[in-house]
Amino acid sequence: MSSSVIDFLATEARFGARNYEPVGVVLSRGEGVWVWDTEGNRYLDCLSAYSAVSQGHCHPKILAAMVEQAHRLTLTSRAFHNDQLAPFYEEIAALTGSHKVLPMNSGAEAVESAIKSVRKWGYEVKGVPDGQAEIIVCANNFHGRTLGVVGFSTDPETRTHFGPFAPGFKIIPFGDAAALEEAITPNTVAFLVEPIQGEAGVIIPPVGYFTKVRELCTANNVMLVLDEIQTGLGRTGKLLAEQHEGIEADVTLLGKALSGGFYPVSAVLSNNEVLGTLRPGQHGSTFGGNPLACAVARAAMRVLIEEGMIENAAKQGARFLEGLKDIRANTIREVRGRGLMLAVELHPEAGRARRYCEALQGKGILAKDTHEHTIRIAPPLVITSDQVDWALERFATTLTQDLS
Numbered sequence: 502m503s504s505s506v507i508d509f510l511a512t513e514a515r516f517g518a519r520n521y522e523p524v525g526v527v528l529s530r531g532e533g534v535w536v537w538d539t540e541g542n543r544y545l546d547c548l549s550a551y552s553a554v555s556q557g558h559c560h561p562k563i564l565a566a567m568v569e570q571a572h573r574l575t576l577t578s579r580a581f582h583n584d585q586l587a588p589f590y591e592e593i594a595a596l597t598g599s600h601k602v603l604p605m606n607s608g609a610e611a612v613e614s615a616i617k618s619v620r621k622w623g624y625e626v627k628g629v630p631d632g633q634a635e636i637i638v639c640a641n642n643f644h645g646r647t648l649g650v651v652g653f654s655t656d657p658e659t660r661t662h663f664g665p666f667a668p669g670f671k672i673i674p675f676g677d678a679a680a681l682e683e684a685i686t687p688n689t690v691a692f693l694v695e696p697i698q699g700e701a702g703v704i705i706p707p708v709g710y711f712t713k714v715r716e717l718c719t720a721n722n723v724m725l726v727l728d729e730i731q732t733g734l735g736r737t738g739k740l741l742a743e744q745h746e747g748i749e750a751d752v753t754l755l756g757k758a759l760s761g762g763f764y765p766v767s768a769v770l771s772n773n774e775v776l777g778t779l780r781p782g783q784h785g786s787t788f789g790g791n792p793l794a795c796a797v798a799r800a801a802m803r804v805l806i807e808e809g810m811i812e813n814a815a816k817q818g819a820r821f822l823e824g825l826k827d828i829r830a831n832t833i834r835e836v837r838g839r840g841l842m843l844a845v846e847l848h849p850e851a852g853r854a855r856r857y858c859e860a861l862q863g864k865g866i867l868a869k870d871t872h873e874h875t876i877r878i879a880p881p882l883v884i885t886s887d888q889v890d891w892a893l894e895r896f897a898t899t900l901t902q903d904l905s
């Protein structure tokens with residue numbers, strides 16, 4: 502390690518809140534699926550900033566849109582109209598088949614905004630008595646880090662000593678439609694759920710789960726809120742993960758790849774009723790819907806479609822999954838994934854996943870461990886067959902080692 506690397510790490514440790522434990526690499530440049538550290542070493546990015554960089558690092562067309570817009574107009578606040586918001590609405594609504602759009606910045610803000618909106622809908626449209634609205638969520642969920650959201654997390658690390666928390670949330674097991682049926686009451690306004698639980702370790706629910714969930718929500722007038730902040734925009738090989746199940750959410754949350762990693766942009770997409778309850782002065786964000794964000798998001802959506810990234814995610818995801826399944830290693834307990842949202846779960850005896858991620862780093866691959874024993878793999882959607890094969894060779898040699 503050169504002195505410059507030690508300096509970056511030591512300075513971060515000295516001044517920064519230690520709320521992350523990053524892998525010991527300092528990145529300074531990215532292009533497509535590749536990133537380079539300060540010493541010029543190249544790595545295949547198998548995290549894509551938790552799927553925010555799905556379009557590949559520094560995509561030239563998104564970059565051009567950002568620079569062009571930054572020269573013209575960056576922020577007006579919503580006190581005035583800007584000429585990027587209307588086309589952004591039109592394009593995201595057309596792409597996703599949504600009726601109403603609420604632009605925000607981070608993913609957690611989109612989740613918070615959805616919670617506020619479905620509660621308001623519950624009181625003003627469904628007729629739930631004021632203050633009684635219930636929202637059902639799943640165990641092992643990840644919906645962000647704000648106070649409202651961590652209050653219904655089931656991860657002790659996420660919650661401990663951050664309370665008191667807001668009431669009104671009921672937690673049920675993920676993938677269990679019977680539990681949902683049992684939990685719904687006349688005061689239930691929404692079921693908030695990830696199509697695939699990403700942070701929990703890429704947990705895919707049983708076949709038919711979401712069909713049953715959709716039926717239950719419709720039958721009980723409960724809004725189905727799908728958090729597609731990670732699964733959406735092509736990550737799983739379809740535009741939205743809900744399409745694998747042939748269902749449609751009432752409210753869909755997008756973030757991360759909505760900007761291709763250039764800028765925080767998120768959105769709540771809904772039917773007419775839910776976002777229709779918001780009136781001037783009842784919700785807002787200084788940066789939400791700003792012209793720079795809208796221009797970036799428009800370009801990010803455009804390249805995703807024009808450059809066939811969603812189809813490529815399906816194709817390369819299948820190739821990656823098959824290749825991982827073909828690796829014969831005693832360390833591997835299970836390989837799972839959909840599209841380019843993949844995970845290798847190790848046997849507990851194989852040692853911590855972080856050790857394997859460090860070994861992969863030495864071979865030119867950056868992947869991220871999650872929950873001790875799982876390696877998550879989510880490269881940019883622009884990855885090629887040759888690059889998948891290149892990665893698979895390195896996964897094979899790493900996973901056949903014993904690093905316990």
Ligand SMILES: *Cc1c(COP(=O)(O)O)cnc(C)c1O
Binds near residue numbers: 607609610643645
């Ligand atoms: C990342 C993520 C969030 C939170 O997004 P931030 O931009 O980090 O606030 C919420 N839900 C899911 C499913 C996510 O993956």
